[in-house]
Amino acid sequence: MFSITSTAMFIAMLLVLIRLIKGPTLYDRVLAVNSFGTHTVLLIGVMGFLNGRPDFLDIALLYALINFVGTIAILKFFRYRAIGDAMWAPPNPKNED
Amino acid sequence: MGPTKPKERGLEAVDILLNLLCWALMLSGSFFVIVGAFGTYRFPDFWSRLHAASITDSAGVILLLIGMGVYSGLTLITFKLLVIGLFMFITGPTSTHAIANAALVSGLRPPKLNNKTLDDDGPRKPSDTL
Numbered sequence: 001m002f003s004i005t006s007t008a009m010f011i012a013m014l015l016v017l018i019r020l021i022k023g024p025t026l027y028d029r030v031l032a033v034n035s036f037g038t039h040t041v042l043l044i045g046v047m048g049f050l051n052g053r054p055d056f057l058d059i060a061l062l063y064a065l066i067n068f069v070g071t072i073a074i075l076k077f078f079r080y081r082a083i084g085d086a087m088w089a090p091p092n093p094k095n096e097d
Numbered sequence: 098m099g100p101t102k103p104k105e106r107g108l109e110a111v112d113i114l115l116n117l118l119c120w121a122l123m124l125s126g127s128f129f130v131i132v133g134a135f136g137t138y139r140f141p142d143f144w145s146r147l148h149a150a151s152i153t154d155s156a157g158v159i160l161l162l163i164g165m166g167v168y169s170g171l172t173l174i175t176f177k178l179l180v181i182g183l184f185m186f187i188t189g190p191t192s193t194h195a196i197a198n199a200a201l202v203s204g205l206r207p208p209k210l211n212n213k214t215l216d217d218d219g220p221r222k223p224s225d226t227l
Contacts, residue, residue, distance in 0.1 A: 001119065004123070032137065034196065035150045038154055057177040067192075068188040075199045
């Protein structure tokens with residue numbers, strides 16, 4: 001059961017990785033990274049059950065946290081070209097050309 | 098030995114039912130994960146790819162986590178799985194919305210969309226790189 005699921009996860013991760021390399025726009029790549037992180041969380045859980053020692057779910061939770069924060073950080077960086085600068089303020093959208 | 102035998106048989110039946118439920122949940126979760134990844138690989142457009150990736154985020158994650166929880170019974174593992182499920186239940190749609198909003202703000206539009214409905218300065222082709 002878990003071997004079938006982990007095989008399916010590996011195939012799915014391969015397909016998402018191809019999309020990550022191939023993706024024409026930036027947003028395809030960000031979407032592929034986010035989806036890859038979700039697959040990683042599930043794969044860690046399934047591999048723990050496959051080995052009979054499901055003690056790595058804390059690491060899966062950590063991957064989920066980092067995946068979310070990383071996606072938001074990448075999007076923020078490519079929107080404003082800065083992450084959390086000291087004297088940073090969001091640009092006024094009315095002044096943008 | 099006589100009175101204990103039906104109880105053991107009942108327990109065995111419950112175990113078999115739980116095992117079957119676990120198999121069904123894990124196999125359907127694997128199916129949805131594969132379908133979502135294949136759509137992410139194969140669909141022609143960013144917006145349809147977004148839709149395909151959301152299948153993995155919702156159906157695949159929920160079914161696989163419930164399947165693992167049924168397998169492990171009522172332990173600390175199930176609580177951790179529940180915490181992961183709650184977190185991904187909140188952050189999956191949030192990050193999908195963030196990606197879609199960033200793409201929309203940057204000017205990416207679905208092809209074949211009537212451009213008069215959105216007040217922007219012209220659509221971009223989905224093959225354009227940023």
